[in-house]
Amino acid sequence: MRGDAVDSERTGLSFEQIAGLWRRRLPWMLACLVVVAGGAYGYSKHKVKKYTATAVLSFNSSQLSQQIAGLSSNSSATSVLGAQDDDVESVKVGDMAAKTARLLGLGLTEQDVSESVTVTGRGESGIVDVAATSTSPPLAAMIANTYSRQFVKEQQSANRRFFRSALALVSKQLQQLPPAQRFGSDGLDLQERAHTLSLLSELGYNNAEVAQEASVPSSPSSPKVTKDTAIGALVGLIVGLFIAFVVERFDRRIKSSEELEALYALPLLGVVPKSSALSRSPLPPSEAEAFSLIRAHLRFFSVDRDVRTLVIASPQPGDGKTTIAHHLAEAAARLGSRVMLIEADLRQPTLAARLGIGSGPGLADVLIGASAMNDAVRVKALGAQGESDDGHRLDLLAAGTARPPNPGELLESRMMSSVIDQARSAYDLVVIDTPPLGAVSDAFPLLTKVDGVVIIGRIRRSRRDAAEELQKVLAGSGASLLGVIANGAKPRVPGSYIRAGGDGVSSAPRSGTAFASDDLVSTGPTL
Numbered sequence: 029m030r031g032d033a034v035d036s037e038r039t040g041l042s043f044e045q046i047a048g049l050w051r052r053r054l055p056w057m058l059a060c061l062v063v064v065a066g067g068a069y070g071y072s073k074h075k076v077k078k079y080t081a082t083a084v085l086s087f088n089s090s091q092l093s094q095q096i097a098g099l100s101s102n103s104s105a106t107s108v109l110g111a112q113d114d115d116v117e118s119v120k121v122g123d124m125a126a127k128t129a130r131l132l133g134l135g136l137t138e139q140d141v142s143e144s145v146t147v148t149g150r151g152e153s154g155i156v157d158v159a160a161t162s163t164s165p166p167l168a169a170m171i172a173n174t175y176s177r178q179f180v181k182e183q184q185s186a187n188r189r190f191f192r193s194a195l196a197l198v199s200k201q202l203q204q205l206p207p208a209q210r211f212g213s214d215g216l217d218l219q220e221r222a223h224t225l226s227l228l229s230e231l232g233y234n235n236a237e238v239a240q241e242a243s244v245p246s247s248p249s250s251p252k253v254t255k256d257t258a259i260g261a262l263v264g265l266i267v268g269l270f271i272a273f274v275v276e277r278f279d280r281r282i283k284s285s286e287e288l289e290a291l292y293a294l295p296l297l298g299v300v301p302k303s304s305a306l307s308r309s310p311l312p313p314s315e316a317e318a319f320s321l322i323r324a325h326l327r328f329f330s331v332d333r334d335v336r337t338l339v340i341a342s343p344q345p346g347d348g349k350t351t352i353a354h355h356l357a358e359a360a361a362r363l364g365s366r367v368m369l370i371e372a373d374l375r376q377p378t379l380a381a382r383l384g385i386g387s388g389p390g391l392a393d394v395l396i397g398a399s400a401m402n403d404a405v406r407v408k409a410l411g412a413q414g415e416s417d418d419g420h421r422l423d424l425l426a427a428g429t430a431r432p433p434n435p436g437e438l439l440e441s442r443m444m445s446s447v448i449d450q451a452r453s454a455y456d457l458v459v460i461d462t463p464p465l466g467a468v469s470d471a472f473p474l475l476t477k478v479d480g481v482v483i484i485g486r487i488r489r490s491r492r493d494a495a496e497e498l499q500k501v502l503a504g505s506g507a508s509l510l511g512v513i514a515n516g517a518k519p520r521v522p523g524s525y526i527r528a529g530g531d532g533v534s535s536a537p538r539s540g541t542a543f544a545s546d547d548l549v550s551t552g553p554t555l
């Protein structure tokens with residue numbers, strides 16, 4: 029399981045991981061989308077409007093022109109007709125821009141015209157678009173029309189020159205024929221061609237014409253605010269996704285209960301939702317249900333073992349050990365078990381205050397021999413949802429008033445073993461809250477003194493490397509590791525009965541057996 033997690037980390041993200049990433053980073057991605065799309069909208073909206081007018085030129089086949097002239101199609105006589113092989117190029121070349129600028133006047137330069145005109149062919153159709161772009165719609169139409177008309181005119185005079193020189197050539201060939209052949213088939217052929225060429229040069233045959241004049245555009249061709257905004261939104265989304273992936277890659281926090289399970293290679297005992305109500309007691313029904321389920325899962329996972337003493341541990345401060353130990357103990361007590369909660373965090377005790385029990389002797393006092401265990405145990409009566417006392421109680425052995433300089437040694441002592449043994453014999457369940465294992469070593473001796481150890485991981489807060497280190501230590505410790513609890517996951521459906529995991533994990537056990545409702549209320553000898 030652990031291997032799977034590591035493998036997927038190396039080889040890429042699974043669908044669930046991507047879905048999780050999407051959920052977690054959605055606000056960032058949306059923010060990127062909105063900012064970039066908004067920027068594109070603002071930029072586009074304030075850009076100067078430009079209008080494009082398009083005139084359409086139509087070309088005849090240049091081969092036809094050459095045949096009319098009596099030239100073979102692979103003739104090297106290039107002149108103007110040779111250049112027509114590439115209609116678009118023929119429209120671009122020459123001094124059309126300068127002539128257009130001159131004809132229009134209006135202070136336009138050759139550069140203004142050539143920058144505003146774009147010539148594009150429509151595939152092989154012999155149709156060429158001459159598009160002119162300007163901040164003034166009428167000017168755009170004037171440039172496109174003047175440019176294309178001028179082009180057609182130039183073509184016409186070039187063609188006329190071409191046909192005249194072809195006529196001169198044919199006439200010369202005719203004169204060079206011996207008189208006898210002039211009226212033979214060769215001579216008649218040349219005479220016919222000369223006649224055609226003379227007609228063409230007089231008529232002004234043209235291989236290009238303006239098929240459609242440019243009209244004054246009514247709407248701007250740029251900026252296209254909707255298109256620019258849509259492109260901005262897309263770019264923003266891509267940037268947001270990229271940032272999300274990068275942040276996810278470098279984020280060393282545990283992101284889901286599956287990841288927590290995989291890191292410790294232990295079953296998931298339950299999910300505690302993120303809730304401010306956890307600092308109070310009694311808990312609202314949905315939060316209380318989460319702890320009842322954890323208790324039921326513990327019974328399920330340790331069905332063949334007599335697990336009466338339980339250590340709640342985690343690598344880092346703030347993972348939620350004390351919170352979970354308290355509510356788990358209280359949930360079991362409310363369901364009728366005899367429960368003792370022991371505070372083994374002798375450095376930063378908080379339980380007496382959390383349970384609303386005043387200060388007094390506790391575990392430290394018992395361990396140094398300053399107090400008897402019976403005198404140090406405090407009782408918290410549990411009312412039914414804080415209303416009337418239904419007879420259930422939670423016994424607390426808080427850290428106490430003594431502040432020993434060597435808590436680790438005290439917890440390792442025989443006296444501590446004796447405290448645990450006494451508690452085991454007197455209670456159905458003993459829950460021990462500990463200091464963070466990654467910060468201080470105090471709690472390590474306890475791990476092997478109890479029947480089971482439960483590890484807490486706080487989702488999106490606990491660090492993966494701290495969990496990995498603890499897992500390595502625990503693997504060789506001989507402690508009886510029962511499972512993990514994912515703390516702080518968001519409930520997907522608030523108050524849901526079974527699903528409490530915001531990261532999509534059911535609180536039901538992995539092994540597949542659904543708990544009968546009796547499991548939640550039965551009061552067996554253990555847990």
Ligand SMILES: Nc1ncnc2c1ncn2[C@@H]1O[C@H](COP(=O)(O)OP(=O)(O)OP(=O)(O)O)[C@@H](O)[C@H]1O
Pocket residue numbers: 300301302303304306307342344345346347348349350351352373376462463464515516517
């Ligand atoms: N699921 C949760 N939802 C909201 N707040 C939580 C949750 N779990 C814990 N907290 C809060 O986080 C803080 C730290 O929790 P807690 O004291 O239980 O952690 P801890 O592991 O015992 O820390 P330490 O190792 O320092 O003793 C507390 O204020 C607690 O109320």
Ligand SMILES: [Mg+2]
Pocket residue numbers: 349350351373461462463
């Ligand atoms: Mg604590």
